[in-house]
Amino acid sequence: MRKIFLYGALGIVLLTAAGCRDYLDFSNEDEKGIKAKGTQAETFIVFDNRGADNIVPVKIYSNANRAEGDHIATIPKNSQSSPQIWEPAPNGYNFYISYDLYFRDDIFSSGNINITYPLNDAVSVRIDAAKTTPVLIPSLASKTGGDKDAPLFQDKYLVIKANGEGFQLRRGNTNITPINNTATLINAGETAVYRLSSSESLVSYSISGKPFPDDAPLQNGYIFFFSFNGSTISYRDSKAITVNNLNATL
Secondary structure: OOOHHHHHHHHEEEEEEEEHHHHOOOOOOHOOOOOOOOOOOOOOEEEEEEEEEEOOOOEEEOOOOOOOHHHHEOOOOOEOOOOOOOOEEEEEEEEEEEEEEEEOOOOOOOOOEEEEEEOOEEEEEEOOOOEEEEOOOOOHHHHHHOOOOOOOOOOEEEEEEEEOOOOOOOOEEEEEOOOOOOOOOOOOOOOOEEOOOOOOOEEEEEEEEEEOOOOOOOOOOEEEEEEEOOEEEEEEEEOOOOOOOOOOOO
């Protein structure tokens, strides 16, 4: 009886092993689609914002519209991102870059003026499979041919401080929202920053029905500082929007 029992137990073990052969046999992993960990190299990209003239943070987008949903990464100045997995792009992938520019407000001492500068041209990079590809961020100086005193773009900016009384900037009958606030009403003591296109002048703008001074300069690629005391708009100073005028200590 003992022999019969042993033979029966052995038969059950053999049958179980045969039924589980596919699970125990790892000799044909590739055909089954089972890959051992680490046997297949992955594709990575690294955003490189290092260099003597890479003095501002940048934001990277996958679309020229630079919508929030297209944001890929934010890279500090003089820094490199961690590697991130990416799909191979042998014909090139377009990355769209915006620079975060900061200028010191030495006129009103209201802090830093932040202006976003979008790079018009895409940075196209070939991304080979199973490699780590660096995406080099162009420096701001390279966009002006190396001239750090040349204006970075043609838009112009107004910085207006409310001295003693609040205000609203108007273009015709429309209240204008500043780029550093979500409200059109600027309270007393606050400073607002506005962007004007290269083709605009101050003729159509006013504050509380008061026009800007006729002799106020307005040049493309500059920041212009004004104050408003409730009755008069006063021109205070201007600053070119250049690499050399950036606040690079941030």
